[in-house]
Amino acid sequence: MALILGDLMQVSTTNLTKSYGEIQALKNVSVSISGNATGLLGPNGAGKSTFLKLLLGLIPPTTGNASVLGYSSRTQALSIRQNIGYMPESECFIPNMTGITFLTYFGRLSGLSARDAIQRAHEALYYVNIIDERYRKISTYSTGMKQKLKLAQALTHDPALIFLDEPTTGLDPFGRNEMLDLLKKLVNDLDKHIIFSSHILHDIETICEDVVILNEGEMIKQGTLNELMYVHNPDIVVRIRGDHNSYVNTLKSAKLNFIVRQNDISIKNTPGAMESILQAAVSTGVQLRHLEFGSSSLEDLFVDIIQSNQKNNERIPKS
Ligand SMILES: Nc1ncnc2c1ncn2[C@@H]1O[C@H](COP(=O)(O)OP(=O)(O)OP(=O)(O)O)[C@@H](O)[C@H]1O
Ligand SMILES: [Mg+2]
Incomplete structure (x- = not known):
C-alpha cells in the first residue's frame, strides 16, 4: 500500500558535510523538509x-547526518531507496533495452513481483506519455523522451516522496512545460511529495511552495517562497517633476541607495527610506508624480541573496 506522508518530516540533516580532498561540496547543511513540493535552488556547483x-546514501557524508522518512542515510540507505523515487541528473539507462523492459527491470530491482513490475511499468509510461514508443530501444529515444523515461523510472514502485535532480535539463520550451505539468500533476492530483533541484528559478516558482537555497555548498536560505519574497523588500520606484538634479543630490545626502533609470528612480527600501523620499520632495520642491513598490521576482531575490552571501564571506577572514 502506498505510504501517506501528510506532515511527516521527510528530510532532516544536521551539519551535513561532504568533502572531496580540498573541495567542500557541501558544508554543514542543517535543514528540515516537510512540504509538498520543495525546490532545491542553486547555481552550478552549489x-x-x-x-x-547524500540523502539517498549513495555517497557517505564526511561529517554530519541525514535522515529521510526517519531512516538514517548512513545505516538504512536501502530502506530509504525502497521508499523514495529518484530521478538522477545523469543518464541511468541500458541503451539496448526497450522502454518497457527497462522500467520492468527497475520495478523488479525495487522489489516488485514480476506481475506488479510489468503493470506498474505500463502505468508509469502511460503517465509520462511515452506509451506508443514503449517497445522501442531507448537508444532511439529523443532527449525529451529520455527525461520522461527517467521520471517514469522514479515512479515505478509508487513512492510517496520523489527526488528529482534537474528534471528540465536539456529540454526545449515545449518539453520543459510538459515536464513541469507532469510534476505539478504528481503533487496536486496524485498527492506525491517532491524535492526537486534546479538552477532555473522559474521552474521552482511554478511548482514549489518551499525553497532551500544552496550556494557554494552552503545552505543560505530556507523558507516558503512567500516568506522569502516578503522579506525581500522590493525597491521603491519614484517619478518626479521638477529639479531632478537637486532631488537626486538630496537622496544622496540622505545616504539612500538608488539607481536612476530613464524617468524613474529606483530606491532601496531600507528602514526610513520612504520618509527620506518624501522629505526630499518637500525640501527640493519637486512634485512626486508616481510612487510604487517595484516588482520583485524570485530572480532578484536569488541574485541578492547570493551576492550578499558572497560579500559576507569576503568579510569573514579565512582561517
Ligand atoms: N566526485 C567528486 N569529486 C570531486 N569533486 C566533486 C565530486 N562531486 C562533486 N564535486 C564538486 O562538488 C561541488 C558540488 O557539486 P554538485 O554536483 O553537487 O553541484 P550541483 O549544484 O549539482 O551543480 P550542477 O548544477 O552543475 O549540477 C562542485 O564543485 C563539484 O565539482
Ligand atoms: Mg547537479
Missing part, C-alpha cells in the same frame, strides 16, 4: 546533486 546523493 551542491544540489551532492545533497540528494
Whole structure:
C-alpha cells in the first residue's frame, strides 16, 4: 500500500558535510523538509546533486547526518531507496533495452513481483506519455523522451516522496512545460511529495511552495517562497517633476541607495527610506508624480541573496 506522508518530516540533516580532498561540496547543511513540493535552488556547483546523493546514501557524508522518512542515510540507505523515487541528473539507462523492459527491470530491482513490475511499468509510461514508443530501444529515444523515461523510472514502485535532480535539463520550451505539468500533476492530483533541484528559478516558482537555497555548498536560505519574497523588500520606484538634479543630490545626502533609470528612480527600501523620499520632495520642491513598490521576482531575490552571501564571506577572514 502506498505510504501517506501528510506532515511527516521527510528530510532532516544536521551539519551535513561532504568533502572531496580540498573541495567542500557541501558544508554543514542543517535543514528540515516537510512540504509538498520543495525546490532545491542553486547555481552550478552549489551542491544540489551532492545533497540528494547524500540523502539517498549513495555517497557517505564526511561529517554530519541525514535522515529521510526517519531512516538514517548512513545505516538504512536501502530502506530509504525502497521508499523514495529518484530521478538522477545523469543518464541511468541500458541503451539496448526497450522502454518497457527497462522500467520492468527497475520495478523488479525495487522489489516488485514480476506481475506488479510489468503493470506498474505500463502505468508509469502511460503517465509520462511515452506509451506508443514503449517497445522501442531507448537508444532511439529523443532527449525529451529520455527525461520522461527517467521520471517514469522514479515512479515505478509508487513512492510517496520523489527526488528529482534537474528534471528540465536539456529540454526545449515545449518539453520543459510538459515536464513541469507532469510534476505539478504528481503533487496536486496524485498527492506525491517532491524535492526537486534546479538552477532555473522559474521552474521552482511554478511548482514549489518551499525553497532551500544552496550556494557554494552552503545552505543560505530556507523558507516558503512567500516568506522569502516578503522579506525581500522590493525597491521603491519614484517619478518626479521638477529639479531632478537637486532631488537626486538630496537622496544622496540622505545616504539612500538608488539607481536612476530613464524617468524613474529606483530606491532601496531600507528602514526610513520612504520618509527620506518624501522629505526630499518637500525640501527640493519637486512634485512626486508616481510612487510604487517595484516588482520583485524570485530572480532578484536569488541574485541578492547570493551576492550578499558572497560579500559576507569576503568579510569573514579565512582561517
Ligand atoms: N566526485 C567528486 N569529486 C570531486 N569533486 C566533486 C565530486 N562531486 C562533486 N564535486 C564538486 O562538488 C561541488 C558540488 O557539486 P554538485 O554536483 O553537487 O553541484 P550541483 O549544484 O549539482 O551543480 P550542477 O548544477 O552543475 O549540477 C562542485 O564543485 C563539484 O565539482
Ligand atoms: Mg547537479
